[in-house]
Each structure stands twice: as C-alpha cells, then as structure tokens.
Amino acid sequence: MSAALNGLTILAVCAGAFFFLAGTVGLLRFPDTLSRLHALTKADNLGLGLVVLGLLFQAEGLLAALKLISVWLLALLAGATVTQLIAHTARPSGPQA
Amino acid sequence: MTEATLYGLCSAALVGVGLFGLIMHPQPLRKILAFNLIGGGVFLLFGAVARRGAAAGLGGDPVPQALVITGLVVAFAATALAVALLLRLFQETGRATLGSDG
C-alpha cells in the first residue's frame, strides 16, 4: 500500500517538475509579455498543483492535507487574478477582450 | 563542512555584498535595500551559530533564533521609517537622491 502511494507521489511530483520546466522555458523564450504570462500561469497552476497532489499521498492527518490544498487553491486563485491585473498594467489602455 | 558552516560563509559574503551596495549607491532606496541585505546576512550568521548549538533534542539553539525574530521586527521598523522619510523628501523636492549637486 505504502509502495503504491510512494509510486503515485513520485509520478505526480515528476509531472509537476516537468511543468515548472515548461514554465521556465516559456518565460525565457516567448517573444512578448502576454504570451509569457500565459506560460507562467500554466507552470503556476499545474506545476504546483501536481507537486501538492503528490505530497497529499504522504500527508499525515486532515489538517496537513487541508493546508496543502489551501496552498494550491490560494496560489491558483490569487495567481490568476493577479496575472490579469498585471496584464492591465502591461497595457495601460487595458485589454479590449 | 557542515551546513551551518556553509551558510555561515554565505552570510559573510552577503554582509560584504550588502556593505558594498550601502557605500556605493547614491540613491537612498538602494541604500535601504543594501541595509536589509546586510541584515539578512547578519541574521543568517546567528542562524549558523544557532544550528551549531543543536542540543537537547532541538535542531538549533532557540536563544539566537529568538534574537533573530526580534531583529527582523526592528529592521522592519527602521526600514518603514526610512522609506517614509524618503517619500516625504520626494514629495517636498521632487528628488529622491541625497546628492548636493543633483
């Protein structure tokens, strides 16, 4: 049982690390601010989410699991909203769509 | 080399880097940043000392750790006051430097 859980953790954490890699590459390679924002939000949401998922299999107790999920949800919601706000300042006139 | 020594050496380098910034940057905001950089280095030195003092089932000596917490709060108070002074200077003069010729 524990071996299976460990396997799931390794799988999810590796996938998470891959998305961080993708986010970094996107941030470095994409030509303009808005597409870089796009790359960043993917890395944020999926990378951290998968790492959290992986660690959930190891969590001891309900409170720890709850905290893990809150970290992800907060990063997700705050990240998405803040990214939009930053997009506004990147284009002072504001996006049209 | 233990991790305490490693981070201790790191703190020594940070103090030097921060001091350089404090001396060389003409803009006050950069000096405030450098001051906080030095602060980080000094606190880290305390952390290295605390880590070396691990005993009695603790990972580190709690006394230097508590001193660092006090220090962080005081450093924040000093930073906030310095930033307020700087913004007021900017409001009055439209400048944010201390140079006499600027």
Place this chain on the structure above:
Amino acid sequence: MAFDIGLALLVLGVGAWTVAARDTFAAVVGFVAYGLLLALVWVRLAAPDVALTEAALGSGLTGGLLVSASTRLRRAETRAVDERQPASLRLAAAVLCTLVSAGVAAIVLLLPEPAPTLAPQAMVNMAATGLGNPVTAVLMAYRAIDTLLETVVLLLALVGIWSLAPDRVWGGVPDPRHQAEPDGRLTFIAQLLVPVGILVGIHIFWVGSVAPGGEFQGATILAAMWILAMMAGLVDAPAVSRRWLRLMLVTGPAVFLTIGLTGFAVAGSFLAYPEPHAKLLILMIEIPVTLSIAATLALLVAGPPERAPGR
C-alpha cells in the same frame, strides 16, 4: 549537501543582483526573491519560527513596502541614472568589503568547538512556562524584556512616521482613498484572501505556544491583510488621531508592562511570572500584544497621513 551549496549560491547570486541591478525596481524584485530563498535557508537551518518571520515580515511586508515605494519613486529615478562613482573609489570600497567579509568568514571558521549552546537550559526552563515551543518561551519569558522593548520600538517608529505629516493633514488619514476597481478583480481577490489570511494569521499565532509560530508572525499576516483590504477599497484607512486606534496601539505594550510590573509584587522581579500561572499570564500578554503589533505594522506600511481627518 549539494542542495545546500546550490541554495547558498542562489541566495548569494540574488543578493549580488540586488546590489548590481541598474534599475531600482529590478533590485527590489531581487530583494523579494532573496527573502523567499532565505525562508528556505531557515528551514534548512532547523529554524521554522524564523522561516515564518522571514516569509511574513522580512520578505513579505518589507517587500510590499519597498515595491510600492519604488514604483512611486520611478519618475525621480530617471533623473539619477548616471551617478556612478569613480573607479578608484569603487575599488577601495570593494577591497574594504572583501576584508569585512573575510573577517566574518574567519569568525565562522574559528567558532569554538564544541559549540556553546543554551538549548538545554531553554528546554529545562520551558517546562516552567507551560509552553511547548522553546523559541516562544525564550521570547516571552527568558528574553521577555527584549520583546517588551521591541513593541515599544515599533510604536516609536510609528510616531516618527506620523510626525512626517504636513501641517494641513496633521492627524489625518494615511494613504489616498482607494477606489474599488470598476471591473472588481481587486475586490474579488481581496474578498477571497482577507478572510483566509485572517484565519491563517490567527492559526499561526495560536499554535505558537506549542509549535513554530507566534505573535509576531501571526500579527504580520493580520497586518498584511488589513493593508490588502485598504488597497482594494474594502475598508478605508482610519484617521491616525482616532481614539480607538490609539488605544489599540498602546494596549498591548501597556498590558505587557503592567503584568511585568506586577511581577515585582507576586514573583519578586520585573517580568517574573508566578509559576503555576505562567502560561495563562503569557497568553494574557500575547493576545493584546498581537493585536497591537498587527495594527502598528499595518500603519507603518500605510505611512504618514496624506488626507485631512474627515468628518
């Protein structure tokens, strides 16, 4: 060990960037990253209490303060771009700083073996306080006088900031009124984060007696949430001459001082707690102190009054 070497190099690199960057805002972002990495270092150094303080105060609140200051000073900076010092002076400063670094490094390498430590004494005396977190026990009992003075230092810094107000807004409201955003994004994020943040702040304060956490860490999070609510236009900043605000600011230190003085009568010295009631007394101090610190920190970030006291 490889992880630690990489982390130490990363901290150094980000620190050097903070000094070397030409653009002030880039340097400030570097500083925020520096604080975040330091929080990781503190976890590695078995100091989770300090990691919490660094994350909340050293990186978070200080970072927010510096970010908004640097964006406001943007226009002033363009004029001061090319104020480089002569090469000879740079070289002299570099030599001096290298010497200082070498001195500190030598101290690190020559630290006595075995390392002196107060950890066993702290553990023995912690039992008397009824607390379960040795760092909180040191802050609230063994070094309680530091903690008391620290709360007073915060108030003094706030008095200093308030005294920077121009005459016409004396005793007024810090920070311009923030309009709620028309599209409501900022309102949304604030309505979401503030309640969660208050919960987390209280949790971190409350577990501080038995686990990493405590009044300063909890208070910092509460302060950040108050500022966030102000920035989003959910609440307006209070005029600094308000009586309830002043009361809130001084209650914590006042209670601390009163219990400290009572120590003379019941336990023989300043800030001595009579043994069976130590934990209760510490809690009685900590709750008002946390609220006072939270208010003080938030007002330190808000800055001097900028609007005349309203109706």
Place this chain on the structure above:
Amino acid sequence: MADFLFAAAGLVLAMVAAGLARILWGPGDADRIMAAQLLGTGGIAALLLLGEATNVPAALDVALTLVLLAAFISVAFVKGATRSEADGA
C-alpha cells in the same frame, strides 16, 4: 522517499532559478514581477517538498504565509503602478 523529494526540491528550485534570468533582461516591470511570481510558486513547491523530505511540518505554515504575502506584494505593485500614473498626471 525522502531522498527523492529532496532531489525534486533541488530540481524545481534550479529550474525556477533559470527563470530569474528574466529579471536580468526585463524589459518591463511586469516581466520582473512575473519572474518573481514564478520564483514564488517554485519556491513554495520546493519548500513543500523540502518540508516533507526533512519532516518539518511547519513548512506548510511557511508555504501558506508565502502564498498570502506573495499576493499582497503583487497587489502592492499594481496599486503602486496605477498610483504612479496618477502622480504623474
């Protein structure tokens, strides 16, 4: 298991550190804040992995604090940027 989590923490941190190069390039403030935000999420992921690997449960609280304060800093940036425009007008 601890070794794997430790290695993963190092890996995530190293990749995100590469994203810091973005701060060096800029060109805009928004790019810089984004790079810091990537470092923030990556740092939080590394912190969570580290906490689990070295058995420091308080790392969870540190991570929660970092998430909240990172959002606070971003909002301070947005407000500062809009205010700077107002000052200049």
